[in-house]
Amino acid sequence: MYTLKKSLGQHFLKDESVCQRIVAELQKQPFQRLVEVGPGGGALTKYLLELKAVDFKAVEIDDEKVKYLSKTYPQLADKIIHKSFLDIEPPFAEPFTVVGNFPYNISTQIVFKIMEWKGAVECMVGMFQKEVAERIVARHGSKVYGVTSVLTQAWFDTEYLFQVDEDAFNPPPKVKSAVIRLLPRKEPVPMHSEKRLFNLVKTAFQQRRKTLRNACKGLFDAATLQDEIFNKRPEQLNVADFAALTFRMQ
Incomplete structure (x- = not known):
C-alpha cells in the first residue's frame, strides 16, 4: 500500500460516488487529452482510465505514489509525469483538460498555473478546500471576492458544482471541500496588459477596506x-471594471 504525507497536503478521496460525480461533470465538455493532477492512490484515476479515445497523463510528485500507481495500474506505465505540477511545461502540444483532487496547500498556485496555460486549457474540473472554491467563483460585492476571483474570471467562466463533506476523504480534512469548473471565456475582457491587471488588482485588494482612490x-x-x-x-x-482601468494607469 502507501502512506499519507501531510507535507504534501494529501487527503485522498475514498467516496466512489464523489469520484463518479467528478467524472460525470468532466464528461459534460468534450475532450481528447486529459491531465490528472495528484492522482495519489488512484481513486479518481481508475475511472479516468476507462474513458475511451482519451490521451491521458497523470502528474504526481510523490515517489511512493508513482510506484504504487505504476504497479496497481500497469496501463499508466508511460503516462505518469513524475514532477510537481507547478514545475512542468504544458503536457500536451494541443489543447487539453485538467482534473484533480488538488493538494490544498498548493491549490491556489495550481489555478495560477492554469491561468499561465490559458491558451491551452479547454476545461478544468477540480476539488478545492471549500473556502478557496468560493473565493474563485465569487462575484463582485461578495465578502470573499478578491484577487483570485478577479484574475481567474478575467480569462475563465467559473462554476461552483457541488460540496464534498470531510468523510469522503482519508484522512478527513478539517474543512469541507467543493468541486468547481473553469471554462475559457468566449469573449476576452479588453485590457491594456496582463501585467497591469495583476498589478492593479493586487494593489487594490491589499487594502480592501480603503476606497480605490x-x-x-x-x-x-x-x-x-x-x-x-x-x-x-x-x-x-x-x-x-478592473480591466477597463488598466488603460488609464500611469
Whole structure:
C-alpha cells in the first residue's frame, strides 16, 4: 500500500460516488487529452482510465505514489509525469483538460498555473478546500471576492458544482471541500496588459477596506483619480471594471 504525507497536503478521496460525480461533470465538455493532477492512490484515476479515445497523463510528485500507481495500474506505465505540477511545461502540444483532487496547500498556485496555460486549457474540473472554491467563483460585492476571483474570471467562466463533506476523504480534512469548473471565456475582457491587471488588482485588494482612490493612488495621475469609480472599494468593481482601468494607469 502507501502512506499519507501531510507535507504534501494529501487527503485522498475514498467516496466512489464523489469520484463518479467528478467524472460525470468532466464528461459534460468534450475532450481528447486529459491531465490528472495528484492522482495519489488512484481513486479518481481508475475511472479516468476507462474513458475511451482519451490521451491521458497523470502528474504526481510523490515517489511512493508513482510506484504504487505504476504497479496497481500497469496501463499508466508511460503516462505518469513524475514532477510537481507547478514545475512542468504544458503536457500536451494541443489543447487539453485538467482534473484533480488538488493538494490544498498548493491549490491556489495550481489555478495560477492554469491561468499561465490559458491558451491551452479547454476545461478544468477540480476539488478545492471549500473556502478557496468560493473565493474563485465569487462575484463582485461578495465578502470573499478578491484577487483570485478577479484574475481567474478575467480569462475563465467559473462554476461552483457541488460540496464534498470531510468523510469522503482519508484522512478527513478539517474543512469541507467543493468541486468547481473553469471554462475559457468566449469573449476576452479588453485590457491594456496582463501585467497591469495583476498589478492593479493586487494593489487594490491589499487594502480592501480603503476606497480605490486611496489604495491605488500610486497607479493613476491626480486627474484620473477624480473619477467617481475611485470612490468605490475594490470588491465593488467587476472584472470588466478592473480591466477597463488598466488603460488609464500611469
